[in-house]
Every structure is written in C-alpha cells, then in structure tokens.
Amino acid sequence: MAPAGGGNIKVVVRCRPFNSREIDRGSKCIVEMKNNQTVLTPPSDAAHGAKGPKDLAPKAFAFDRSYWSFDKSDPDYAGQENLHNDLGKPLLDNAFQGYNNCIFAYGQTGSGKSYSMMGYGKEHGIIPKICQDMFERIGGLQQDKNTRCTVEVSYLEIYNERVRDLLNPSTKGNLKVREHPSTGPYVEDLAKLVVGSFQEIENLMDEGNKARTVAATNMNETSSRSHAVFTLILTQKTFDTDTKMELEKQAKISLVDLAGSERATSTGATGARLKEGAEINRSLSTLGRVIAALADLSTGKKKKGAGGTVPYRDSVLTWLLKDSLGGNNSEYPALCRFC
C-alpha cells in the first residue's frame, strides 16, 4: 500500500477493536496511531525469527490519516462521524462542483471494511452518512427555485468477475459490461433508481445489503465474498436568469466495499471458497496495478502510452470504475485500509 498520497488520492488506515477470537487467544495489540502515523511494533515472540535488531524495531508508516478505533473508551477513539467529516464531506464538496469521486475500502477479511462503509445497526458507516448529508445539502440548494437536483442510485456486486444487480437480485447474476463510445464502460440493464429522500435510499440499501453474497470464514462470520459498488449520480440543474440558459453539472460517486484480501490458509478456504479467494485476490492485484499506474502518470514518472498504460481492462472492477479512477474529471479517490 502506498503511503500518504498527495494530490488527488488520499490513503487512510483504521484500526478496529479485537474480535472475540483475538480476545480468546490473548492477542496483544501491536498497533499505535497518532495523527497520520501508524506505528507497528513487532511482538516479542517475533524475536525467534528476527535476523537482527532492525527486524524488532518499531516501524512507522505515514498515511493521510490513521484512525484509532481500537477502544471505544479511549478519548482518541475515531468513530464513524470522524471518517465522514474527513472523507465524506470533502467528497460531497467535490461532487457538488461536478467532479467524480470514489472511496475504496481495502483490507483483510474481518478487518472492518463493511463496518466503515455501510455500518451495522445504528452505527451508520460512510455510505449512509454521505447519502444523508447529500439530501441535506440538496434541501439547502433547492431553496433557490432556479436549482433542481436529482439523485440516481445503483448497487451492484462483482462476484467471481460476474456482475449482479443488488437492487434487482432476481435478474441473472451475469449482467453484461459494455462500453459506450462517449461515456465509457457501463453495465447493461443495471437498475438505476431515482431517489428523492434519505429514507428511500436507506430502504434500497437495506434490500441491496441483504442480497450480497456473504459466507462464514474462519476470520469473519459474515464475510463479503464480492466487491460491492454503491453508485450515486448527482445531477444539478440551474436556470441562469441572466442568460436564460440552463446549466447542468453531473457527478458520479462510487463507494466500493472490496471483498476481503486474504490468505487461503488463514480463512480455512477450500473448494468454492478457495476459488472465490483466488478471483478476489486477482482483481485486488489489478486494482493495485491500476492505482500504481495512475500514480506514475500523475507524478510524471511515466507518460501516457510510453509504458504508462493503465490496465483497467484486466478486471471487471477496474474497467467499470475507469471514469471514477482516472477519467477526465476524477477528483478524489480515497482508499481506506483496515487493520
């Protein structure tokens, strides 16, 4: 994982509390966080395999932010609201200016991606918080009778490189991905529903979440075995009374809860689970290569065409998110890593 990304990419990391398995095993926390720093101290039993003092020294990593969510009673505990303030709000600022944005949650199975993205129960994650905030802002903007906003939602999952519509789960689990000459890749027949309030969107989210492909692994009771892509398309139309023209701004927000990265041995995967794991790891490594190629292009390390080809087409996930990751107006991809 790249450290603190400047410019258009932000990388943050979040540390969750121990789960019951870790508590039962008497695990010790080796992570410390302060502002943007994450410090890992090798456990004392690492001394057996250590080649020298360097292997035992604490290692510090800098991210755009490091969120300490290990212990709710800690005054430094970073809650769901902290993530929304730092990531969701600036993302909405950009979207209302007409820029595409995306957030990816990346991390090992059971590390807290779905908790941070969707949330469980009343502990809403960044997706519902973004939706709620978006409708509040729309309410403010529409006080001006010359401004009208519409929000469209789609929710899909990519499971073993096949696309399923989570808002219309009765459709076959293999929607076709096509390319439009001007707007780029899209999913044929994917439901795109117009929503007028947070309540409406919340109901759709609940339905979609129930339809996700989950399975129990050794590392998480309800492990997401697919990448889930929740997309909001915000369109603002403003009638300019001076020019008598209507101006339109559109932005796409892609909020992606990636399937857990994992080692087959840790998850106890065999058979179908093992095949899923291999597909998951393959598409995650493509995502890594796409982000690395975009970083090389943006820092000028490589030039477009001259070895600087971005391998979007190597996985369904990166192909579908092409315009959010590196399109003309992609402003703010953020990556949340969980440990």
Ligand SMILES: Nc1ncnc2c1ncn2[C@@H]1O[C@H](COP(=O)(O)OP(=O)(O)OP(=O)(O)O)[C@@H](O)[C@H]1O
């Ligand atoms: N910041 C947090 N605070 C409290 N509990 C958390 C936090 N993050 C995760 N958890 C808990 O840890 C468990 C695993 O989290 P979650 O299901 O979000 O993992 P995941 O990374 O989405 O896993 P998978 O890739 O297998 O779907 C859940 O029971 C969740 O409630």
